[in-house]
Amino acid sequence: MPYSELFKDHLANPRNAGELADADAVAEQSNPVCGDRLKLSLRIRGGRVEAARFLAYGCPPTLACGSALAEMLGGLTVEEARQITRAEIVGALGGLPSRKQHAAALAVETLREALKNQRH
Amino acid sequence: MRRVYLDNSATTPVDPRVVEAMMPYLFERFGNPSSVHFYGQEARSAVDRARREVAALVGARAGEVVFLSGGTEANNLAIRGVCEQQRERGRHIITTAIEHSSVRAICDALERRGWEVTRLPVYEDGIVRLEDVRAALRDDTVLVSVMLANNEIGTIQPVADIGALVRERRAAGQKHLWLHTDAVQAIGRMRTDVEELGCDLMSMSAHKLYAPKGAGALYVRRGTRLAPQNVGGHQERERRGGTEAVPLLVAFGEAARLARLELDERIEHLRHLRDRFEAGVADSVSDIVFNGDRVRRLPNISNISFRYIEGEGLLINLDMQGVAVSTGSACSSGSLEPSPVIRALGRDDELARGSIRFSLGRDTTDEEVAYVLEALPRAVENLRRLSPLYQKAQAERACAPV
Numbered sequence: 001m002p003y004s005e006l007f008k009d010h011l012a013n014p015r016n017a018g019e020l021a022d023a024d025a026v027a028e029q030s031n032p033v034c035g036d037r038l039k040l041s042l043r044i045r046g047g048r049v050e051a052a053r054f055l056a057y058g059c060p061p062t063l064a065c066g067s068a069l070a071e072m073l074g075g076l077t078v079e080e081a082r083q084i085t086r087a088e089i090v091g092a093l094g095g096l097p098s099r100k101q102h103a104a105a106l107a108v109e110t111l112r113e114a115l116k117n118q119r120h
Numbered sequence: 121m122r123r124v125y126l127d128n129s130a131t132t133p134v135d136p137r138v139v140e141a142m143m144p145y146l147f148e149r150f151g152n153p154s155s156v157h158f159y160g161q162e163a164r165s166a167v168d169r170a171r172r173e174v175a176a177l178v179g180a181r182a183g184e185v186v187f188l189s190g191g192t193e194a195n196n197l198a199i200r201g202v203c204e205q206q207r208e209r210g211r212h213i214i215t216t217a218i219e220h221s222s223v224r225a226i227c228d229a230l231e232r233r234g235w236e237v238t239r240l241p242v243y244e245d246g247i248v249r250l251e252d253v254r255a256a257l258r259d260d261t262v263l264v265s266v267m268l269a270n271n272e273i274g275t276i277q278p279v280a281d282i283g284a285l286v287r288e289r290r291a292a293g294q295k296h297l298w299l300h301t302d303a304v305q306a307i308g309r310m311r312t313d314v315e316e317l318g319c320d321l322m323s324m325s326a327h328k329l330y331a332p333k334g335a336g337a338l339y340v341r342r343g344t345r346l347a348p349q350n351v352g353g354h355q356e357r358e359r360r361g362g363t364e365a366v367p368l369l370v371a372f373g374e375a376a377r378l379a380r381l382e383l384d385e386r387i388e389h390l391r392h393l394r395d396r397f398e399a400g401v402a403d404s405v406s407d408i409v410f411n412g413d414r415v416r417r418l419p420n421i422s423n424i425s426f427r428y429i430e431g432e433g434l435l436i437n438l439d440m441q442g443v444a445v446s447t448g449s450a451c452s453s454g455s456l457e458p459s460p461v462i463r464a465l466g467r468d469d470e471l472a473r474g475s476i477r478f479s480l481g482r483d484t485t486d487e488e489v490a491y492v493l494e495a496l497p498r499a500v501e502n503l504r505r506l507s508p509l510y511q512k513a514q515a516e517r518a519c520a521p522v
Contacts, residue, residue, distance in 0.1 A: 008436060008440060011437065012437065012440050014506055017505060018505075019511070028508060037508050055508040057428070057430065057508055059430060059433070060430075060432050063433055063503075066506075
């Protein structure tokens with residue numbers, strides 16, 4: 001399956017790329033098999049994700065999942081953020097080839113790790 | 121959108137002169153070369169002409185050229201053909217760590233069936249050493265298979281030296297030792313002569329030479345015995361059964377003729393543009409590594425590793441700007457391991473994953489190179505902006521004492 005136009009748009013115009021100087025929650029996870037990396041920083045105020053930024057290295061699906069996730073997170077409550085699934089991230093990209101699903105898994109894992117690391 | 125094709129090592133566009141030469145054989149000259157009547161003989165003489173042209177391109181005799189479907193089939197016939205023919209005399213093959221995937225897969229398959237395979241390393245320059253070949257030769261070695269020019273980095277292997285070594289061993293009594301070279305990337309891009317190389321078998325493909333896909337040839341030196349891999353017809357002197365693909369072979373012949381006549385100017389053109397391209401990249405993009413020896417290589421390939429980013433992302437970014445290239449990243453090939461060729465140079469995984477092959481062709485223009493030199497730094501910058509590896513390196517650089 002070729003990559004969707006939506007997917008390519010995330011690659012060409014990544015949403016929310018970068019880091020937050022005043023982040024309350026940060027995590028960087030890597031896939032030990034292929035070496036892909038995703039770093040997520042979140043600013044959380046009043047139980048809501050006020051801002052989300054990502055950095056990513058690796059296959060295009062990892063980059064696109066980081067971008068899709070960072071875009072989805074803005075404005076969600078922490079509880080809603082915790083509920084985000086792989087399928088939702090894949091859906092936001094217009095689908096992913098089956099052997100690239102692990103990129104969405106890395107995104108979810110990084111998000112959960114960040115929320116765990118949240119400063120109180 | 122403007123489009124620039126820099127993937128000529130994957131395949132080349134068909135030369136209009138080649139299309140013109142093959143057209144009659146798609147229409148009125150449709151005969152089967154095995155038929156005795158007029159139509160058949162017309163097709164037969166066209167195939168013979170094509171055979172002479174392909175032979176002339178590589179300094180062979182027409183009778184030494186076996187037509188088949190392409191490079192992969194040529195590699196199969198050469199390697200399996202020799203090994204099966206010589207199975208009672210020895211089951212040891214010498215090859216290299218940087219062969220095309222078809223040669224690698226054929227050797228792997230033979231290994232599973234009991235052959236021993238020695239895979240010679242290359243060094244940082246991407247070139248095999250003659251001394252390593254000499255040291256690997258055994259009394260039961262039946263085949264040495266070393267590519268003439270590598271498909272990813274373009275490095276030219278010392279096949280002529282290896283050829284001299286093989287002849288020496290043969291003269292000393294090892295009569296059943298043969299030399300095969302995969303010249304798919306080399307023909308039409310460097311002077312290629314089977315006598316100078318001293319090879320017994322040489323694989324060629326039409327579609328890297330501005331002819332259509334679906335045709336190739338194996339040079340088989342007179343006296344080299346092969347077990348045919350495709351039986352069921354008397355074609356190609358019993359070496360490859362199946363009705364000849366007449367239009368494709370006519371195209372291959374015409375492409376070979378043009379390549380022979382235009383070789384010097386093609387090489388000059390490619391080298392000029394490639395050097396200009398590489399100078400431009402070195403000026404405009406930081407943290408890059410050129411892969412492979414800078415001198416002993418084909419004139420049309422430039423392989424560059426971009427630190428901190430992954431090749432397929434760069435490929436897609438370039439494609440969205442209309443520039444077509446290829447990458448050695450694992451992601452693209454569907455495997456977990458990045459390019460074995462770049463890894464064989466001793467590069468780390470990050471550099472292997474970030475390698476891009478730019479391969480120029482006879483149609484590439486100065487203007488196109490200039491366009492790519494604008495698009496490439498943009499694409500690299502886009503990805504590095506996202507890369508945690510790059511951000512970290514930048515932060516470290518900022519902190520480093522001056």
